Structures are given as C-alpha cells and as structure tokens.
Amino acid sequence: MTNGINTRELILEILLEIEEEGRHSHIAIRNALSKYQFLPRQERAFITRVCEGTLEYRILIDYIIDSYSKVTVDKMKPAIREILRSGVYQIKFMDSVPDSAVCNEAVKLAQRKGFYNLKPFVNGVLRTIAREYKNLELPSREQDLVRFLSVKYSMPENLVNRWLEAYGEEKTEMILAEFLKEKPVTVRCRIHKYPQEEIYRSLTEQGVKVTPAPYLSYAYEISDYNHILALDAFIQGKIQVQDVSSMLVAEVADPKKGDYIIDMCAAPGGKSLHVGDKMGDYGTVDARDVSQQKVDLIEENINRLDSINVQARVMDATVFDVDSELKADIVLADVPCSGYGVIGKKPEIKYRVTPQKQEEIVILQRTILDRAAEYVKPGGVLVFSTCTIAKEENEENMMWFMNNHPFKLESLDPFLPQELHSETTALGYLQLLPGVHKTDGFFIAKFRRK
Missing domain, CATH: 3.40.50.150 (Vaccinia Virus protein VP39)
Structure with missing residues (x-):
C-alpha cells in the first residue's frame, strides 16, 4: 500500500471496469495509472502485469478455478470472481509473490469489499489451487484439439476453430502462442527531421533499452522506462508510437x-x-x-x-x-x-x-x-x-x-x-x-x- 492506495484493490477496480463496463484494457489501466502517478515504478509494473495477465489468461485461469471450486466461475459474484482470477494468475505466473501472501491479500480484499461471509471460500479455493494446480492436466489434445488449444492458450473455441480452418494446426498454434508473449512498445523515428543517432542517444541517456525493430531501419523497440510521456524524444516529437x-x-x-x-x-x-x-x-x-x-x-x-x-x-x-x-x-x-x-x-x-x-x-x-x-x-x-x-x-x-x-x-x-x-x-x-x-x-x- 502506498499513500493509502491498496494496489490489489486498484487491480480489482480495473478488472471490473474492463469486464463489467466493457472498457478497453489499455485505457482502463492507463487511466488508473494516470490518476495515481505518484505510485512507485515497481507498483505500477505490478498493477499492469496482474491486470493484463489475468485478462490474457482468463480461460486457463477459469479452467483451474472450476477444477477446484464447488461454485463455478460463471455463478460467482463479479468482485469475488475477479479476486480469485487475479489471485490464481499471481500463484501460477508470478514466482516473486509468495502463495501465502496472495491468499492473505485476497481474503483481506474480499472483506474490504463487504464479502465477510465469503472469506473462507476465497481462502479455501486459493490455498487448494496453490497446493494442487501443478497436478492439473489440460484437456486431451488427441480427443479434443479445439478445447485443448482453447484452454492452453486462453483463446475462445470459436476463434480457435476459425483459425484452424483458415491456417491449419501448425500456424494456428504459432499465432496463439505469440499472442501470449510480452509485446514491446515500437516507435517510429522521424528521420526526415531528426538524425536517428540523436534520437537513439536521447532515449539511451534516459535509461531506455533500445533495440532495432524488424523490417524497417527507422523503427525501434523500447523498454525499461517508467512512462513514455516523460521521455524527451516523445515530448519533442522525435518519435511516434506505432507498430x-x-x-x-x-x-x-x-x-x-x-x-x-x-x-x-x-x-x-x-x-x-x-x-x-x-x-x-x-x-x-x-x-x-x-x-x-x-x-x-x-x-x-x-x-x-x-x-x-x-x-x-x-x-x-x-x-x-x-x-x-x-x-x-x-x-x-x-x-x-x-x-x-x-x-x-x-x-x-x-x-x-x-x-x-x-x-x-x-x-x-x-x-x-x-x-x-x-x-x-x-x-x-x-x-x-x-x-x-x-x-x-x-x-x-x-x-x-x-x-x-x-x-x-x-x-x-x-x-x-x-x-x-x-x-x-x-x-x-x-x-x-x-x-x-x-x-x-x-x-x-x-x-x-x-
């Protein structure tokens, strides 16, 4: 918690905004982080990763929850559902967060949101998952390829079906796997106006990691910065975010x-x-x-x-x-x-x-x-x-x-x-x-x- 802001409560609010109000994820996350600009870089990164990851892996996460919960995900109250989803994401994908801390924080959050009587349920489901999820098998690839790919790569079955028909099994699996990889921010250097070396130097002097993007010599992939709005090259109009x-x-x-x-x-x-x-x-x-x-x-x-x-x-x-x-x-x-x-x-x-x-x-x-x-x-x-x-x-x-x-x-x-x-x-x-x-x-x- 920083300055009275509970990080996990903020994550819950963002996830509910995306799920219940139909907000685009990048806008919901950006708006929240803009509102709380004083948050340290580490907490901003944590909020972004948990929100994006919970959304990205939702189908796999729901499969895990439904395997260990007597109440299925679709029957849960929206807040409890998102508390459990974000908890499972942290347990499965974030080694830096101890499972016990994930469970404790989820229980506290359920109480803060007024679900005092559901604390034992949240605690029981998450502790069971933390203990046993590594033994859970995915649906059989041989018996149901569409279901297997859907759960493994968290992609709705109708889209898996569509791409299997259009592109075949090998290309479809390449597409699905790529969607789950972390995406760098790509920028276009305005080389007609500024020397590219000058743009590169401006970025690296601010601690930005800069690597050449594929296909076009004037494009860079950038990472290891806190906020693009604070980069001189961006402020001065030397770069434009663009794939x-x-x-x-x-x-x-x-x-x-x-x-x-x-x-x-x-x-x-x-x-x-x-x-x-x-x-x-x-x-x-x-x-x-x-x-x-x-x-x-x-x-x-x-x-x-x-x-x-x-x-x-x-x-x-x-x-x-x-x-x-x-x-x-x-x-x-x-x-x-x-x-x-x-x-x-x-x-x-x-x-x-x-x-x-x-x-x-x-x-x-x-x-x-x-x-x-x-x-x-x-x-x-x-x-x-x-x-x-x-x-x-x-x-x-x-x-x-x-x-x-x-x-x-x-x-x-x-x-x-x-x-x-x-x-x-x-x-x-x-x-x-x-x-x-x-x-x-x-x-x-x-x-x-x-």
Whole structure:
C-alpha cells in the first residue's frame, strides 16, 4: 500500500471496469495509472502485469478455478470472481509473490469489499489451487484439439476453430502462442527531421533499452522506462508510437511531395503523420474520423510532432463527401475491424466479438471502401488495411472490392523489405500473422484506379 492506495484493490477496480463496463484494457489501466502517478515504478509494473495477465489468461485461469471450486466461475459474484482470477494468475505466473501472501491479500480484499461471509471460500479455493494446480492436466489434445488449444492458450473455441480452418494446426498454434508473449512498445523515428543517432542517444541517456525493430531501419523497440510521456524524444516529437505493420502502410502508399491524401479513419493519426513526414512537410494529409474525441487524439499528435501538412477534422467515413470526389492522389482506408491481429496487446478483444458483430463489421467495411473508391482520382491509389487476421474482412473484402470498382491490385514488392516478399505481395496484398511474422496481425492491399 502506498499513500493509502491498496494496489490489489486498484487491480480489482480495473478488472471490473474492463469486464463489467466493457472498457478497453489499455485505457482502463492507463487511466488508473494516470490518476495515481505518484505510485512507485515497481507498483505500477505490478498493477499492469496482474491486470493484463489475468485478462490474457482468463480461460486457463477459469479452467483451474472450476477444477477446484464447488461454485463455478460463471455463478460467482463479479468482485469475488475477479479476486480469485487475479489471485490464481499471481500463484501460477508470478514466482516473486509468495502463495501465502496472495491468499492473505485476497481474503483481506474480499472483506474490504463487504464479502465477510465469503472469506473462507476465497481462502479455501486459493490455498487448494496453490497446493494442487501443478497436478492439473489440460484437456486431451488427441480427443479434443479445439478445447485443448482453447484452454492452453486462453483463446475462445470459436476463434480457435476459425483459425484452424483458415491456417491449419501448425500456424494456428504459432499465432496463439505469440499472442501470449510480452509485446514491446515500437516507435517510429522521424528521420526526415531528426538524425536517428540523436534520437537513439536521447532515449539511451534516459535509461531506455533500445533495440532495432524488424523490417524497417527507422523503427525501434523500447523498454525499461517508467512512462513514455516523460521521455524527451516523445515530448519533442522525435518519435511516434506505432507498430511496424502500421508503418508499412505509408511505405506501400509511397506518397510524393505535393500529394493530396485522405485518411478515412485516421485516429490516433499514426499513418497520417507518417505519410505527412514522408512528403517532407509538403502536400496535404486530410485526416478524418467519426467523432470529435477521435479528432482530438489526432490533433494532440499533430501538435506534439509539430506537423504542418496534416489537418484533422470530424467526418463520418460512411457518408459520401461530394467535395472529395476524384480529388485524392492517395486514399488510406484503415477500416474498423474485429482487431484479431492485436489480441496480444488488447486481450479483451478475443472475448467480445460475436458472429453477428463480425457480419456487421464486414458491411461497415464495404460501405467505407465504397466511399473511399469515389475519392481516388484516375490513376490514384487506394491502400486498404486492417489489424485483423479474419479472411472475410481481408481477402474476401479485397476480392469484393475489385469485382465492384474500377481498380486493380498493384505489387507491394517495390515497397517492402525482401524478407516480406511472397506470392501474394507480388499480386498486391500482404497478410501478416503473429508468430509467423515479427509484427501484429495486419492486412494491407494496394489498389490503383484504372
């Protein structure tokens, strides 16, 4: 406890906010840590790890709890359920915390939350698990592959099934294993404006561990820092947080000085600012998104990076803008998607998408692509991208688009590093898979208007 803040109570509040209120995990954690900025680095790291880990391994954790509790997880009160889940996570995955301390703190927390009569239950379940969980066997791989993979990698069975059909057993297991690995923060160095050595030096002088990111020479993976908002390179606009897969969009778009570019769904602005940088502050990037809140995020980044050729405005990508018809040299359509490719960073995604939501997403994507097509001038480029690995959102939408619009695919190979070249990139599209490639799951297709 620091300054009257009970760390485990804060963890419980974050988990309930994510589970009961549907908040995104990274936002709930960020908001809590921003509210209590005085917490020591070690406690901030503990809160983040327990929250993310409990969420990430929920299916495996529930399997363990249900194996030792007379009351199943789905019948428990929300607070008790999250107290037990976070306790099991610490017991199984955090050797630095003694099991006895985990049990004692969980019992105290149950009492603090008014569940005095459930203290023996919480204590009994956690102590039994601490004593016996190492003897618990997973479901049989031979008898039920889907159930085995679901429990082992904490992935809902419907998604395991979907990826087994799309990618086969070997690739699916690579994807599932990759989602559970710790993800470094990746940043784009703004090398058109600042020498890369200067950016590297600024980061390392503040104690940041810096390693080259895969595929692009101007990208770094950074770790061992307390808060990115305290890094000089970030404050001064020398770096932008962005995954390499997202940076590849600007490479594929290949903007020229003076181009007019429309980014249809731009928030928080990473791609808009990247293409703006690649044009050397010439031309115009019209960064649009559906709400003022999202546009505020873009403008926050525009101001921090002091970008002079990117402008942000509220505009619904599904509504036709007559003033933009056939005007753009390049249109970026990074459409809303299921987000399966970033489950490693936002684990709550895997528990929230339903078949109905999936169908609604595809309809929304096609509506936006219809609009995007109308803005590309003759001979201009449309770059379609998503952060998912769902074929109906990616390859199937790509084929639908070509069948309904006067566009053709154009090879990505001139714009990609050699190690990403494949049969599909020569045709004009790239599906990045976690575990197979060294990035988030991501899809990019490049079309040129006939």
